[in-house]
Every structure is written in C-alpha cells, then in structure tokens.
Amino acid sequence: MTDVVTTRRRDVTRQxxxxxxAEVFAEVGLDGASVEAICERAGFTRGAFYSNFETxxxxxxxxxxxxxxxxxxxxxxxxxxxEQQGVFTEAHVDALxxxxxxxxxxxxxxxxxxxxxxxRIHALRNPKLAAAYLAQDEEMVRGVAQIIDDVAxxxxxxxxxxxxxxxxxxxxxxxxxxxxxxxxxxDYQDMCRRSNEELARVAQLILEPR
Amino acid sequence: MTDVVTTRRRDVTRQxxxxxxAEVFAEVGLDGASVEAICERAGFTRGAFYSNFETxxxxxxxxxxxxxxxxxxxxxxxxxxxEQQGVFTEAHVDALxxxxxxxxxxxxxxxxxxxxxxxRIHALRNPKLAAAYLAQDEEMVRGVAQIIDDVAxxxxxxxxxxxxxxxxxxxxxxxxxxxxxxxxxxDYQDMCRRSNEELARVAQLILEPR
DNA sequence: TGTATCCGATACATAGATGTATCGTAAAGT
DNA sequence: ACTTTACGATACATCTATGTATCGGATACA
Numbered sequence: 125m126t127d128v129v130t131t132r133r134r135d136v137t138r139q140x141x142x143x144x145x146a147e148v149f150a151e152v153g154l155d156g157a158s159v160e161a162i163c164e165r166a167g168f169t170r171g172a173f174y175s176n177f178e179t180x181x182x183x184x185x186x187x188x189x190x191x192x193x194x195x196x197x198x199x200x201x202x203x204x205x206x207e208q209q210g211v212f213t214e215a216h217v218d219a220l221x222x223x224x225x226x227x228x229x230x231x232x233x234x235x236x237x238x239x240x241x242x243x244r245i246h247a248l249r250n251p252k253l254a255a256a257y258l259a260q261d262e263e264m265v266r267g268v269a270q271i272i273d274d275v276a277x278x279x280x281x282x283x284x285x286x287x288x289x290x291x292x293x294x295x296x297x298x299x300x301x302x303x304x305x306x307x308x309x310x311d312y313q314d315m316c317r318r319s320n321e322e323l324a325r326v327a328q329l330i331l332e333p334r
Numbered sequence: 335m336t337d338v339v340t341t342r343r344r345d346v347t348r349q350x351x352x353x354x355x356a357e358v359f360a361e362v363g364l365d366g367a368s369v370e371a372i373c374e375r376a377g378f379t380r381g382a383f384y385s386n387f388e389t390x391x392x393x394x395x396x397x398x399x400x401x402x403x404x405x406x407x408x409x410x411x412x413x414x415x416x417e418q419q420g421v422f423t424e425a426h427v428d429a430l431x432x433x434x435x436x437x438x439x440x441x442x443x444x445x446x447x448x449x450x451x452x453x454r455i456h457a458l459r460n461p462k463l464a465a466a467y468l469a470q471d472e473e474m475v476r477g478v479a480q481i482i483d484d485v486a487x488x489x490x491x492x493x494x495x496x497x498x499x500x501x502x503x504x505x506x507x508x509x510x511x512x513x514x515x516x517x518x519x520x521d522y523q524d525m526c527r528r529s530n531e532e533l534a535r536v537a538q539l540i541l542e543p544r
Numbered sequence: 545t546g547t548a549t550c551c552g553a554t555a556c557a558t559a560g561a562t563g564t565a566t567c568g569t570a571a572a573g574t
Numbered sequence: 575a576c577t578t579t580a581c582g583a584t585a586c587a588t589c590t591a592t593g594t595a596t597c598g599g600a601t602a603c604a
Contacts, residue, residue, distance in 0.1 A: 133551070133601075153455070155365035158591060171552045174593070238458055245363070245451050247517055254517040261514070289535060296510035297503065304471070307457055307464040325499060329539040343571075343581070368561060381583050384563070 138176050140166045142190070145183050150238035154184050154246060188243045188253060192260035198229040199267040206271070212278030219275045220327045224320055226271050227298050230264065231316065237306045265291045282332035290330045297326045348386050350376045352400070355393050360448035364394050364456060398453045398463060402470035408439040409477040416481070422488030429485045430537045434530055436481050437508050440474065441526065447516045475501045492542035500540045507536045 144166035148157045159180055163173050177183045202225065206212065211222060232240070247257035268291035276283055283290055301322040305315040354376035358367045369390055373383050387393045412435065416422065421432060442450070457467035478501035486493055493500055511532040515525040 137552080151459070153363070153365055153459075155363055159593095160591070169553055170592085171554070173552095175551060179592095241455050241458055244513070245455050248448055248451055248513065249361070249363075251519060254519070258514065258517055284539060285535060293507065293536065293539075296507055300506035300510065303454070303458065304468065307468055309461060309464070325495060326503065329494060329503075333543070347582080369563095370561070379583055380562085382581080385581060389562095 134176070137168070137172055141168065141173060141176060142183065142187055145180075146187055146191075146239055147235060149184060149187070149242055150235040153242055154180065184246070185253065187239075188246075189256065191239065191243065192256060195230050196260055196263045196267065199226055199264055202226050202229045203267060203271055203274075207274070212274040219272075219279065219281050219331070220324055222275055223268065223271060223294060223327065224323060226268055227294065227319075227323070228316070231298070231302065231319070233312050234306055234315070237302050237315075241303065261295075264295060267291075268295060283330055284332050285330060293330065294323060294326055297322055344386070347378070347382055351378065351383060351386060352393065352397055355390075356397055356401075356449055357445060359394060359397070359452055360445040363452055364390065394456070395463065397449075398456075399466065401449065401453065402466060405440050406470055406473045406477065409436055409474055412436050412439045413477060413481055413484075417484070422484040429482075429489065429491050429541070430534055432485055433478065433481060433504060433537065434533060436478055437504065437529075437533070438526070441508070441512065441529070443522050444516055444525070447512055447525075451513065471505075474505060477501075478505060493540055494542055495540060503540065504533060504536055507532055 141162065145157070145162045148162050148165055151157075152161075157180065159170055159173050162180070162183075163170050166172075177186075206222060206226075243253070243257065247254040265288055269287040272283065272287040272290050275281060276287070285293070298319055301319040302315060305318040310318060351372065355367070355372045358372050358375055361367075362371075367390065369380055369383050372390070372393075373380050376382075387396075416432060416436075453463070453467065457464040475498055479497040482493065482497040482500050485491060486497070495503070508529055511529040512525060515528040520528060
C-alpha cells in the first residue's frame, strides 16, 4: 500500500492547511484570520492555499463538517466501547461517570472550545451552516440519550425526564460550563473538573430520587 | 433644562453610532464590520466616527459594557416591580411564570442574541472582556437567585438545589435554547415559546416533588 | 535516468479598509 | 448679529488582504 511518504503530496498539504486553519480560526476567528496567516502557520505560502481551496470560507465549511462528524463519531465509538465492556449490565453502575466519559470524548482542549464557538456563531448567521450544526447536535443528543437508555435499562436507575431531554440538558450544561471555564482562563484539567462538577449537580436533578 | 434639540450634538452622534454598530456587529461580527459600514448605517461618514472613537474595538468594548449593564439593570428592575406587586406573598404563586418573566426581560430579539453571542466569543479571546462578561453573568445569577429565594419564601415551594445553582442552570438552558431557536430561523415569538418550554421542563426538575 | 506533470513559490495587479489632515458649516457664546 | 468653536465631511496617503498568472523544482512514471 501507499505509505506516508508515497501519500499524494496534495493530500498532505490539504491536511496541514486544515490543521493550521483550525488553530488560527480558533485563535482569531474566521474573519480575523488572513489566508496568509493560515499558510504561515502551515509552513506554506498562499500559492499552496489557492491551489487547494477556493476561499477561506470554503475551508471553514469543510472544517466545520469534519469537526462535527468527528464529535459524533467519538461519542458513537464511546458507546460501542462501553457496550463491549459490558458496563451497562454491571450491578453497581455509576451512571454519572459513564455519561461524563461520553461527554469527555466530545470535549476538547481550549482551542477546541474556541473553534466550536466560532462555528456556532457563524451558524447563527449562515442558514446552511446552521442546519448542519443543529443536525450534528441532534446526532449527539441521540448518542448520549442512548447511553442514558442503556444505563437505565442495565442498572436500577430511573430518570425523571425522557432520555433525549436529559441528554440535551446535560449537553447544554456541559457546553455552558466549558465556555465559562475557558473564559475564566482555567487550564484543560480545571476546565474538565469544573464542567464535571456542574454536570454532576444536573445529573442529581435528573435522577429519580431513591 | 436642555431639551432634545439643544442636546449636545456629540452625544447624539455617539449614540447613533453605537446603535448602528450594535446592528452591524450583530449581523456580521466585529471583524466583519468595517468602520465605513457602521457609519453608513448611522448616516455618517467615517469622519464622524474617528472624531468620536479611537477604534472599532473601543466602540465594541463600550457597547459590550452598556449591554451588560442594561441586562443586569433590566432584571433588577423586574425584581423591584414584582416585589412591589406583592407577587411573592400571594398564595397561589406560579414560580415558573415569575422566573420566565424575569428572564424574558433579559432576552432579546434575534439581533440581541447575535450581539450577545458576538460579545461572548470575543470574551473567550480577550481576558479583560472575559472578566466583564463573567461579572455580569454573576450579577444576573444573583438577580435571578433572589427571585427564586423570594418565590421559595413567599410560596410553599421548595427547591432541590441552591437558588444560585438553580439560577445558573436556568440561565444556561435559556441561552442554549434561545441560540438553537435563533439558528433554526424561528421568529421572535417562536423563539420565546421554545425557550419557555425548555425552561419549564428544567423548572420541574428543580422544584421539590410534592 | 530521462521526461512529463503536478503543485507550491513568487511576483504582480487590484481592491478595500484604515487613519489623518484639512475644510466648511452648524451650533454656542457674547 | 457676530465671532468663535465644535464637529462632521472630504480628500489623501498608506497598509493589508486578495486573487491570479507565471515560474521552477520536486515527484511520478517510463
């Protein structure tokens, strides 16, 4: 098979440009990022960019799609992993930590939160992007809801709202807490801790009181 | 006293520029907005702008501060209004509608949500703005928490979490729902309805089951 | 190894935004 | 009413970003 060295140069270039763009978009936003800045970060000149992409916006849309698919895939993979471990059928199932670990994979470092926020605000202004954003949100909801369903079925836990409502609530709280933590300048570890604390409180509300 | 006509021309100009900037920033973002575009919207040329502000960013910061203060003041005013009406001591107090009406005043039309989101993402990148953003968030939390406290004291309702936690949770959910509704392209009325529905579900979770 | 092709670098043309200096007019003071 | 001052309009110089056309070297293939 074609190995890394033999990989078509174009593919490597495109990927390096995407990675660089993700960083720059996260740092200064779509409009604040010049094509020049993206290329510099990737170690190219603008010639490479225009030979690979039409516009900055095209690259941004491509990136937004990839990020969305990756997030959904990460949660799906986590579900499969948990199922294979037989976690859901164990006696002393810790619902909260399972959901936390599911959201953890969808969580990201500081730059990841910045990039998602950047995508979010452009989705607010761009109907096409909005549709994609909401669609991936729904996918994530379904994924997390499935975990909740599995937890409810396997363990002896009951929930006070539907699994989808619970999932959406937890995702919303998680995002809000992450953003506030990132704003407060906390590092990745503290951000996760803070988000988990808030999530734990919400989980207590959602769980049927024993 | 000096009436509207006699009002210092400068003040009027600054206000018109601020109003125009709020619209343009909401529509295309801070970086997407040219000074020219803001002035055109306000009915001026750039000469007026540079005679009143140093940079676009300065105007944005000023605007962010004003918006934050207005939101907090609106909630505070709503509390005073509700207290004066003696709502909290009435027998059949409807907790949810009280809190909804408090959040309603902090809510805004589509452009308002866009502007807040724009402020939010810049707060994520600007420590000084972040501090201000988080401070106003805390103020809002305290305001809403006070309403919750009053509801709890006056009525026969009990809450499963502290009033501040409940307030933050409701604000987070409200914002998330508003943003998603705005993305879905709903008009103002539908946006409020959607947000209220989600808020009602959360309120059920927070309230001590009878 | 020679050759054709691919693709990123370079150079250039253009557009748009910024900031400043100057001018003219509306408003304030007497 | 006359003068002065305040302030927005105009014009200009500059800077930055964009997009394209062309060039040259690396890569694939024989």
